[in-house]
Amino acid sequence: MKSRPLSPQGPRLMTKGWLILTSLSLLCFNPTLNAASSPQLKLFPTTVLEDIRYTGDVAKNMESGLQELIGRMDQQSELFVQSKCEGAEEDPGCAQLQKQLSDTYLEMLEVMDKNLPEMEKAVDSTRNSLQKRLRRELGQKMTPWDLQETLLGTASEQPTSSKPSMRGRSGMRLSDRFSQYYDLVSTNGSSAKQNASLAVIASDIYLDMEETSDLITRTRQEIARATLMGRLNQSFGVITPEMQDVVAGVKSILFGAAEEDMPLAAPPLASTPQGYSSPLEM
Amino acid sequence: MFKLNHIGLSGNVLKAALLISALIGLSACKALPTQSQACTVPGGPDLETAVAAAKTDLSGVCSYRYDDYFTQLLDIAKGDPKPENRQVFSNFLVWSNQQGLLSKVQAQDRYNRYFNLKFISMKGDYNNCASTCPNKPELMRKMEQELVDKELGLLQVSSDRLSYQRADRLFQETELVLEATCSACQADQ
Numbered sequence: 001m002k003s004r005p006l007s008p009q010g011p012r013l014m015t016k017g018w019l020i021l022t023s024l025s026l027l028c029f030n031p032t033l034n035a036a037s038s039p040q041l042k043l044f045p046t047t048v049l050e051d052i053r054y055t056g057d058v059a060k061n062m063e064s065g066l067q068e069l070i071g072r073m074d075q076q077s078e079l080f081v082q083s084k085c086e087g088a089e090e091d092p093g094c095a096q097l098q099k100q101l102s103d104t105y106l107e108m109l110e111v112m113d114k115n116l117p118e119m120e121k122a123v124d125s126t127r128n129s130l131q132k133r134l135r136r137e138l139g140q141k142m143t144p145w146d147l148q149e150t151l152l153g154t155a156s157e158q159p160t161s162s163k164p165s166m167r168g169r170s171g172m173r174l175s176d177r178f179s180q181y182y183d184l185v186s187t188n189g190s191s192a193k194q195n196a197s198l199a200v201i202a203s204d205i206y207l208d209m210e211e212t213s214d215l216i217t218r219t220r221q222e223i224a225r226a227t228l229m230g231r232l233n234q235s236f237g238v239i240t241p242e243m244q245d246v247v248a249g250v251k252s253i254l255f256g257a258a259e260e261d262m263p264l265a266a267p268p269l270a271s272t273p274q275g276y277s278s279p280l281e282m
Numbered sequence: 283m284f285k286l287n288h289i290g291l292s293g294n295v296l297k298a299a300l301l302i303s304a305l306i307g308l309s310a311c312k313a314l315p316t317q318s319q320a321c322t323v324p325g326g327p328d329l330e331t332a333v334a335a336a337k338t339d340l341s342g343v344c345s346y347r348y349d350d351y352f353t354q355l356l357d358i359a360k361g362d363p364k365p366e367n368r369q370v371f372s373n374f375l376v377w378s379n380q381q382g383l384l385s386k387v388q389a390q391d392r393y394n395r396y397f398n399l400k401f402i403s404m405k406g407d408y409n410n411c412a413s414t415c416p417n418k419p420e421l422m423r424k425m426e427q428e429l430v431d432k433e434l435g436l437l438q439v440s441s442d443r444l445s446y447q448r449a450d451r452l453f454q455e456t457e458l459v460l461e462a463t464c465s466a467c468q469a470d471q
Contacts, residue, residue, distance in 0.1 A: 022470070028455055129466075131469055133461055135411065135463070135470055138410060138466075139415070139463045139466055142410055143409060143410065143413075143414075144421070145404050145405055145406060145461075147404070147410060147414075147456070148401060148404045148452070154340050199459050200455050203458050203462030203463065206465070206466065207458070207465070210317065210465065237326075276366075276368050278368070278369070279372070280375055280376065280393035281394065282377050282390060282400055282402070
């Protein structure tokens with residue numbers, strides 16, 4: 001009986017979740033984030049920062065555990081191919097290689113399964129903290145017009161080189177996005193502009209956390225199933241495409257992947273067009 | 283058959299009465315624009331000239347076609363996009379308010395709808411959880427329509443690409459932030 005590794009969406013689920021979680025570490029170590037929370041808009045108080053920091057730590061631990069395993073799997077896969085073992089599984093040497101590869105794969109699943117509950121808890125905590133802040137600061141304290149003015153910043157602000165990115169739900173690598181967040185909050189000078197950016201960043205992270213929480217749950221189910229099947233069979237027989245996908249998905253997080261083109265935010269311009277001010281302007 | 287003599291009117295008197303009635307009728311018709319010449323904004327390329335003509339017409343009997351005039355002026359301005367056009371339209375709208383063609387709020391809304399980054403669709407007096415979130419799809423639809431008008435006013439008429447891009451960006455940011463905020467509001471229910 002062939003064991004069944006992660007289903008095709010498994011790697012994607014894990015990749016997405018990992019992207020988000022590993023990216024949190026960048027935000028956690030941002031020394032200016034406290035300063036970025038202006039008195040007017042308290043979206044990132046200490047409690048939220050602590051939640052994010054903790055989630056980042058958990059993600060970092062998981063990363064370090066997986067990195068070694070993935071490196072080992074790479075070596076084993078390479079050796080398997082170089083030894084021309086594909087189609088020669090009856091050969092004792094090849095069977096041994098297969099066994100090693102399967103064991104490493106199972107080990108990787110175990111590491112993930114061991115860490116995911118803690119990560120799920122951390123993500124949920126971060127999501128809940130942000131949820132409370134968003135509801136209070138943007139949902140209950142602001143009218144839609146207030147929100148718009150917050151997003152625009154003040155009229156006195158001039159264009160700068162900082163370009164906050166938005167997720168746009170289109171799959172930009174989160175680590176890059178968080179780097180842009182870091183640049184934004186670390187170079188901002190004015191409170192209003194910070195508020196504008198932080199409202200977007202907080203929303204961005206919150207929506208990612210919501211999605212991640214769901215993905216982690218589904219990923220855990222997939223891992224449980226894949227592990228069970230692997231143990232029942234004690235051998236994967238061949239290196240399946242699904243296995244390769246899982247490994248490739250995790251590698252893209254740990255070792256980087258090509259960044260997709262994303263529309264960059266326009267610089268926070270003045271809230272009204274330059275050059276002429278109408279008496280009708282609001 | 284009805285005989286005029288029965289009511290005591292002679293033929294000459296009747297003719298005179300009919301003639302007077304016809305003259306009165308003709309003079310009344312003269313006050314209304316005829317279909318071929320009335321209430322048509324000059325189609326020339328010069329915006330200032332077109333605005334002047336529009337003002338003349340709108341001061342008279344053509345005020346009921348205000349929206350058509352405004353649209354036509356925007357169309358003319360598209361032929362020569364420049365930042366100064368924004369002021370021309372602002373002045374025209376202020377004049378419209380002074381003439382009683384538009385209320386002040388209507389003039390403001392119209393100017394900001396086309397020539398400002400801010401979305402008048404976002405006007406509201408109650409908090410987002412209570413008023414915006416329950417109607418978010420409708421709000422986003424209105425904002426999208428307004429963004430089309432801003433493309434016309436900021437980009438095609440005023441040639442202000444940066445401002446239009448910022449308005450577009452604001453639309454996207456609002457969509458994102460409202461999605462998160464409304465999700466957070468909903469979680470509290």
